[in-house]
Amino acid sequence: MSIKSMIFSILYPNNCAFCKKGVSYNSTDTYICDECMNKLNFCIRSPRCKFCGMPIDNPAYSLCNECLDALKSGSKIYYDKITAPLVYNDAVKNSIVYLKKGMFLGAVSTFCHLIESMIKSDFADADLDFIVSVPPRQQRMRETSFDQSRLVAKTLAKIIKIKYIPNCMKRIRKTEKQSALGVAERKSNLDGAFAVKRCENKFKNKTILVIDDVSTTGATINECARALKQAGALKVYGAVIAKTAKS
Ligand SMILES: [Zn+2]
Ligand SMILES: [Zn+2]
Incomplete structure (x- = not known):
């Protein structure tokens, strides 16, 4: 550890993002203790599905089973x-x-x-114009009044120096909590649930990055992408903190 790092670590104790244990200062602003580092499963370490980013067992396939099934069943990504x-x-x-x-x-x-780091590796060719975040459910906002996707999007925007546009999408009908539903229900729960508001002209021919906290089936980001593309977006990418493993 450099002297500067050492002084920083004393003045500003940092905590592991996963277990809150104090860890020493580092200039990358990424705080993960050794123990959590061993427990975390990083997507970058495996061959991954070209659509949803999920690690896949067989590098010969470029798609995970779930994305393959979705395409076979005629679902639109x-x-x-x-x-x-x-x-x-x-x-x-x-x-x-x-x-x-x-x-x-x-x-x-x-x-x-x-x-x-994932955006740098996976979206290296994407010329991102704007960042948006998945709009929270109204029920959730009534309960917690906290929008975590918005905070992540806003913080990320500063780090990667791409403009974050808040409140540009809304839920146009009531939706249930995705985690409480099965795979098929998750899709129908969100079918046509989002619309772009106020920023219609802004997105024409633009490349947008949508931020959410966790993705399971990709249905939420898919529906946001549908709304953004209906509003004229050229390309829509999605980034989340963690992707749930397929059952
Ligand atoms: Zn930890
Ligand atoms: Zn996939």
Whole structure:
């Protein structure tokens, strides 16, 4: 550790984004203790699905089974690609639960730096124009009044120096909590649920990055991508902190 790092670590103790244990200062603003580092499952370490970014077992296939099934069943994938630094597991879970409640926001910087590294590797050719975030459910906002995707998007925007446009999408009908539903229900729950508001002209021929906290089936980002493309967006990419493993 350099002298500067050492002084920083004394003045500003940092905490692991996943277990909150104090870790030493580092200039990358990414705080993960050794123990959590071993428990985390980084997507970048495996061959991944070219659509949803999920690690796949066989590098000979470029698609995961779920994306393959979705395409076979005629479902339309509106997004161009999704990326995530982490596979959702127990080591990630607590941290995301805290984030959703608006607690331990110190972890956001680490999440965003992890997402940044994925954007650099997966979206290297994408010329991103704007960042937007998935609009929260109204019921959720009534309960917690905290929008974690917005905070992640705003923080990431500063790191990667791309403009974040808040409140440019809305839910145009009531939707249920995705995590409470099965795969098929998740899709129908969100069918046509989002619309672009106020920024219609802004998105014409633009490349947009949509931010959410966790992605399971990709349905949420897909529906946002549908709305953005209906508003004229050329390409829509998605980035989340963690992607849940397929069952
Ligand atoms: Zn830790
Ligand atoms: Zn996939």
